[in-house]
Amino acid sequence: MRKIIAAILIVGLIASLYFYYSSATKKLNLEAQQSKIKISEATILPKIKENRDEILNDLRVLQQNPDQLAEFNCLLTKVLYSGTITDEDIKLLLNFQREYYTKQTIEKNPEQANYERLQTEINEYRNAKVSIIGYKIVGPQYVDVAKDEKELIIFNAIYYLNITSDQGDVFKGYVFEQNKDKLWELKGFGTIEDFAVVH
Numbered sequence: 001m002r003k004i005i006a007a008i009l010i011v012g013l014i015a016s017l018y019f020y021y022s023s024a025t026k027k028l029n030l031e032a033q034q035s036k037i038k039i040s041e042a043t044i045l046p047k048i049k050e051n052r053d054e055i056l057n058d059l060r061v062l063q064q065n066p067d068q069l070a071e072f073n074c075l076l077t078k079v080l081y082s083g084t085i086t087d088e089d090i091k092l093l094l095n096f097q098r099e100y101y102t103k104q105t106i107e108k109n110p111e112q113a114n115y116e117r118l119q120t121e122i123n124e125y126r127n128a129k130v131s132i133i134g135y136k137i138v139g140p141q142y143v144d145v146a147k148d149e150k151e152l153i154i155f156n157a158i159y160y161l162n163i164t165s166d167q168g169d170v171f172k173g174y175v176f177e178q179n180k181d182k183l184w185e186l187k188g189f190g191t192i193e194d195f196a197v198v199h
Contacts, residue, residue: 063183083131
């Protein structure tokens with residue numbers, strides 16, 4: 001009887017160690033993949049133009065971590081509102097951004113209407129000689145959802161502008177949802193009230 005109990009304990013211990021090291025290895029592999037992805041303000045547009053499939057694969061890796069997807073989204077927004085890109089590049093970046101929208105977000109924001117709205121806002125920034133020069137992400141805030149609903153996370157972002165008037169910062173909120181493939185997608189976004197930031 002003691003031998004059977006000892007054998008069961010040993011098998012259980014081996015199984016536990018296997019699953020622990022298996023999950024740790026997966027986590028390390030994901031972190032290694034994510035650390036290899038080098039997307040910056042200067043490289044994002046050339047990468048999309050040169051090899052869309054490669055950067056799309058990088059995006060899928062980033063989508064496994066909501067923090068990294070939020071960072072990427074803010075970087076892309078900064079490039080869009082930099083005041084230095086062409087209308088053609090705006091359309092290219094918007095189409096790429098739509099790659100990580102949820103299906104509902106795509107349905108609520110048809111491509112042409114989404115582009116026209118973005119183009120109008122970017123032109124207003126250009127005409128006023130305003131651009132985004134930096135950003136800070138605050139979050140995540142986890143949203144309590146019912147057991148059968150998809151997981152949601154909220155990130156808030158402060159975009160710093162090149163002006164010092166009352167409109168010196170823009171505050172945006174982003175809601176990310178995890179899909180059935182465990183990838184995070186942008187479910188919603190919009191301007192929010194300002195909030196205090198502790199550095």
